[in-house]
Amino acid sequence: MINFEPMPPSRQSQLQLQDPEQDDRNTFFVNVLLPFALRKTFTYRVPYEMNNQLSPGRRVVVQFGKKKLFTGLIVAIHQIPPVDYTAKYLITILDNSPIVNDRQIAFWQWMASYYCTTAGEIMSAALPANMKLASETRIIPDETYEGDYAELPDKEYFVAEALEKEKELTISQISEILDQKSVMHIIKRLLDEGVVQIKEQLIRTYKPKTVSCVRLAPGLEAAEKQKKVFAELEKAPKQLEVFMNFLVLKQKKKHVEQKVLLKNSNTTSSTLNALSGKGILEVYPHQVGRVLDVDVEQHHLELAPFQETSLLEIKAAYREKQVVLLKGVTGSGKTHIYVKLIREAIAQGKQAMYIVPEIALTTQLITRLKSFFGKRIGIYHSKFSDNERVEIWMKLLKKEYDVVLGVRSALFLPFSNLGIVVVDEEHENTYKQHEPSPRYHARDSAIYLASLHQAKCLLGTATPSFESYHNVKMKKYGFSEINARFTAIEAPEIVLADLKQEKQRGTMKSHFSSLLLREMRTVLEQKEQVILFQNRRGYSPYLECQTCGWVPQCRNCDISLTYHKAIKQLRCHYCGHYQPVPVKCKACGNPSIMMKGFGTEKLEDELEIYFPDARILRMDQDTTRRKNALHRIISRFESGDADILVGTQMVTKGLDFKNVRLVGIMSADQMLSYPDFRAYERSFQLMAQVSGRAGRRKKRGKVVVQTFQTEHPIFQYLIKNDFEGFYQQQAAERNMYHYPPYFRLIKIVVKETDIEIVKTGSEELARRLRKHFAHEVLGPEFPPVARIRNKYQMNILLKFPKSTSVAKAKETIIHETDAFKNEKKFSKLHVIIDVDPV
Secondary structure, three states: OOOOOOOHHHHHHHHHHHHOOOHHHOOOOOEEEOOOOOOEEEEEEOOOOHHHHHHOOEEEEOOOOOOOOEEEEEEEEOOOOOOOOOEOOOOOOOOOOOOOOOHHHHHHHHHHOOOEEEEOHHHHHHHHHHOOEEEEEEEEOOOOOOOOOOHHOOHHHHHHHHHHOHHHHEHHHHHHHHHHHHHHOHHHHHHHOEEEEEEEEEEEEOOOEEEEEEOOOOOOOOOHEEEEEEHHOOOOOOOOHHHHHHHHHHHHOOEEEEHHHHHOOHHHHHHHHHHHOOEEEEEEEEEEOOOOOOOOOOOOOOOOOHHHHHHHHHHHHOOOOEEEEEEEEEOOOOOHHHHHHHHHHHHHHOOOEOOOOOOOHHHHHHHHHHHHHHEEEEOOOOOOOHHHEEEEEHHOOOOOOOOOHHHHHHHHHHOEEEEEEEOOOOOOOOOOOOOOOOOOEHHHHHHHHHHOOEEEEEEOOOOOHHHHHHHHHHOEEEEEEEOOOOOOOOEEEEEEHHHHHHHHHHHOOOOOOOHHHHHHHHHHOOOOEEEEEEEOOOOOOOEEEEEHHHHEOOOOOEEEEEEOOOOEEEOOOOOOOOOEOOOOOHHHHOEEEEHHHHHHHHHHHHHHHHHOOOEEEEEEEOOOOOOOOOHHHHHHHHHHOOOOEEEOHHHOOOOOOEEEEEEEEHHHHHOOOOOOOHHHHHHHHHHHHHHHOOOEEEEEOOOEEEEEEOOHHHHHHHHHOOHHHHHHHHHHHHOOOOOOOOOEEEEEEEOOOOOOHHHHHHHHHHHHHHHHHHHHHHHHHOOOOOEOOOOEEEEEEEEEEEOOHHHHHHHHHHHHHHHHHHHHHHOOOOOEEOOOOO
């Protein structure tokens, strides 16, 4: 822990008195970016002794406000003092060299401009938590207090006594001592009485990981000296054995770990301590990485003829275009093409970034890509600890990685010379960041980042997003298409299970059609695997009273609670609120409460009834919370240690299982009925993607889609694998009703706990925006879920034709929303600007 005290006034006065005697040419100021939602940087003065340490991209500690200290980032160096205020001095410079480069800062500035956010919020999101210093208020005794603690009220007395013993306490520690949440009023009274003082300190939260290692004491490196040691230890056989084992291990490894030496010598640390006391060996801390780097033999890669053709098409397109869309059916081996292009970039001395929409994809890709790139590939995602993420950041700064595989946050890493950026499964809506700010889209941001590095960008998918496919049609992107699978196996057969008929005939078994059950039995008898996709987790989406229709609701959100059988609770999937399962209706008192609908947990439960001998795994948010849980589930299913995998969207995302023969889509109608203009597009993508998990190796797979709407046009496009026809039909509707890719959307969300203020404020903000944009402004209106975490929200939607200067429109929107929030009656409202909402 490194503590930084604020610069005392006497120190600042001393420095200011020096100013007239110094050469003005040596007086420097820096613009510092702070992690706040403010639309500017702040100017600080540089103490003369720090002049030679200045460079953009270094972290500094600055005072902001009266006492608070924060970590900032130098973004500019100049000699122009601020006009409106007197610049404070930098407290200290944290880094010996920049941790953020010029391209990163330019990228943050573009992102702030495009997504109507602030560079400070982007800095906060970009830097790993342990690279930021946290300002924490601590309470210390006031040594000048001359009163008697015994005269204080009870709670103040307990705090004062604890401080006398501990010397300093945090706010949370005081809260624990008093066993109450709110303690600020007690601390304020102690401050007013002069009993305590506030101490501001900054805590460096990143600590390098070290292990205890053993080395020779100084002066014992020569062979002659070591011979004398052997003679000295003849009468201490256990110590001699430790010394001999050390010398053997030293020949194999530069750093000999203490625990390894003791294990090989079958002894305890007391023997090692004896050798240390004799000045023969010594124990020292050695810094090691938390991220395991395994050097794997690099594999040779052969492409199939159709892959070679696609690779040539991509390279030809790159001669004119910066971005190419690769549309390849599932199982066509797109990853092999990615690897070829990445290898070529590395051969040119450049770096590569490979981003995927979810951690689920990195699990399988890690092993596959390490077989090609060894320890020169780094992995970056949110399941890593803060310390692990810092180490990846620092290794990339030192250019120890050529390739980084990661999720959307990998965009913020300090790449210095990107040659190619691969965006796999580019259609995925999870590339969009929703909460908190910045609300960016990783695919679009990756394209801009690649342009900053003058690198190429490859978008890959089997089911392109309408925006990317439209850019191909407009000749903005290059294009290559693969329609053959790598294994030459036919695409899976897609069949519809008509739930309407099955219900009428009485052939349904709970939520399973007779067709799906029959196909599952056949596949399981042949020792092959099944994936069942249900896009809803939990046991039952809601409970309902059969007498009066009462449904348990979340107390914080306008949503019904989902029943989770394993934990015997009702849970809200928006805010996390939970409560016990009611034994009777809280409205009418009747005990006849029934479960409605089904989620992945219920499917898992019922499968044990119909297939008692099958080994079943479930993959959803509930089962993958722990750090390595997702990896274990995928590994077990991949190795054949399970027969059926039940999951949510996670099972649709590019996973490659060689023995999956059958995929069941349990409730297709649920996706189609979602109130969103992208509902059909996402439904087609999800169903096509999960279908692609079947029959990837030996035999042709089969997909059973359960639906009440067998005549729906989307199923005909799906069965024929006719993406082009589906796109043309949907594009005509999008154009008619002014939706992307023909129009650009900006959504403004107004939130607060008071519904009347939300209504009034939303209507006023919409009125102001209509002065500038007239018919482009729609709303305000409540979304389907109007209250989340006790905050009501209303949406205002702006639609702009592609011909409109959206940059100017954004400036106007920011100006109007800032002016709106500055009005006292609307100051409590939380206003969110979401550019390109998905």
